[in-house]
Amino acid sequence: MEIAHNILAGQHLTAEEAYELYQDNNIDTMDLVYEAYQLRQHFYGKKVKLNMILNAKSGICPEDCGYCGQSRDMKQKQRYALVSQEEIERGAEAANNHQIGTYCIVMSGRGPSNKEVDHIAHTVESIKEKHPQLKICACLGLANEEQAERLKAAGVDRYNHNLNTSEHYHSEVVSTHTYEQRVQTVELMKKNQISPCSGVICGMGESHQDRIDMAFALKQIDADSIPINFLHPIKGTKFGEMDELTPLKCLRILAMFRLINPTKEIRIAGGREVNLKSLQPTALLVANSIFVGDYLITGGQPNQLDFDMIQDMGFEVDYDTNIPTTS
Template identity: 45%
Template structure:
């Protein structure tokens, strides 16, 4: 009974915009597995208040693959990866437009253009901007870009082209960051987020769980995002790829993933939370339960790993008694306070 009272108190605090204490947040992560449904119910009370039973879909486009200079240990496209992936330069405008049309047909509200590399070249900013302008003329969809490290001028050019949102994840805690990447610093990531915000771009910022971090690192990430105030938090769970330094790091359980999602919902009650990369690999048959704390998912796969086709996602949402949010008359991000 004491556990029931605690979970409900987490929900009440979230609905009052009162952040959990660190001890309370740690208790959510360490909740017994046989209390999981009660924890999910408490998180769903928060999700229902701000997002109802609607689910927003998003689709990724791997617009440039491989040949990255960075050594991110989780990534199959990094300079130290030997994973057998496709490698190609920036896709032409027509291919990016075709991806946007597929995203719209998949009922995605947002199309995310992603490129490998430390950061975009000036000509890549030009070509992506041209593609975004063309997409915005023809297709009613929001555009997110994930292009690596950005400076202020690049962020302003993307905003002028019609980009709605920039994705740049913190990935993990500041303490643990050197364990997963040595070619750029945690502060470099914060700088890119500042440049995007200064350009009046929306911010999509989350992390990757299951990379060998401790509970303290998960808590650090969750609380750091309170300062970032993103419009959207994508929570990836590591899908280990052979040929990367983290290929043997595969110890997440579905229950652990769900507890993490509940924690982030309590701490970020009004923010869009997306079940992102690794969903199928780590949540397995418990995937539908992720939508009790989260309100957004990806369709049609990720950058170099496969994912659920859109029709299967629609059916999962329907079977759960939820509904795909197909259109939104409000401007991008409106009503989704961070």
């Protein structure tokens, strides 16, 4: 195969070509990983970007997302309103001390109130005064124009709003908001010069075609950062008994997202520990970004294991979280 060679020469995979590659069992997964690695190496070298999440508001959500332990249908222990400015700033201090490049402030719920946006904005302004190099990503749900402008003015660098699944499969995942609303939120942030972060959750029963459609949808909206979550089933949710991923399936998914979005930050996100298992280090041959520490309501592995993994693979932490220019 010369997929990477052809892409670097200016060609692009079509949706049909990508689907054929992905579903062809005669093509070894590690061959696809090698092709993806060539692109990862070309655009990002040996660098690995680090991200850390703060669950700034937990539960208290009217949405019925089938994967989420914070949905309206779950009786969740971790339920609390938006935390104080001091607590968010302590998280930023921890991120800085642990060499994290991007600090992600996440809120549960359909979308933020103006009061909540003001709270986040004041806090971000304070964080930026102390740690101007720390990139701030806000993940607050569906937002409006005024809120986007306020976040931009405060210094928010990136906004995360995942597509989560394909347009075709969306109704199987959630009924309380539309796929179009998710796309509109990403486009709104782009309009306000906030870097768009948008990704997916794989392993919820979607088809091979759905996964390829997800990757091309993110290519179309031009997401700068693409977090790829692998379902960590939570008992009591719609997908709580789902278990269809293997480490090799996860690697194949990652490889295809890199081949379809060669220049983008591909991030291994939630569920990597329970789904990739011993192949986590191999995934860094494709992805150039990871979350460090815990996720929203599920735990991650100890930070030191992530630093050891990066070092053992011959990679190094990237402290410059700017999006690279393509060559």
